[in-house]
Amino acid sequence: xxxxxxxxxxxxxxxxxxxxxxxxxxxxxxxxxxxxxxxxxxxxxxxxxxxxxxxxxxxxxxxxxxxxxxxxxxxxxx
Numbered sequence: 001x002x003x004x005x006x007x008x009x010x011x012x013x014x015x016x017x018x019x020x021x022x023x024x025x026x027x028x029x030x031x032x033x034x035x036x037x038x039x040x041x042x043x044x045x046x047x048x049x050x051x052x053x054x055x056x057x058x059x060x061x062x063x064x065x066x067x068x069x070x071x072x073x074x075x076x077x078x
Contacts, residue, residue: 020042
């Protein structure tokens, strides 16, 4: 689920069976989308969706966070 605050993203998600969009700042719209997702769960997106939307894959995100963590000062690590 994503709000419609970003017109480019909203257009990219249009027609995707797994995507649910709600009106930004409208709690009733969000509630309706949540109810719909509970009543009729959306299918899982294909594995190539992240790349098509310009997002990191899970593996790329994990690598980026690992690199970020390694770059922290030693005393900040847990």
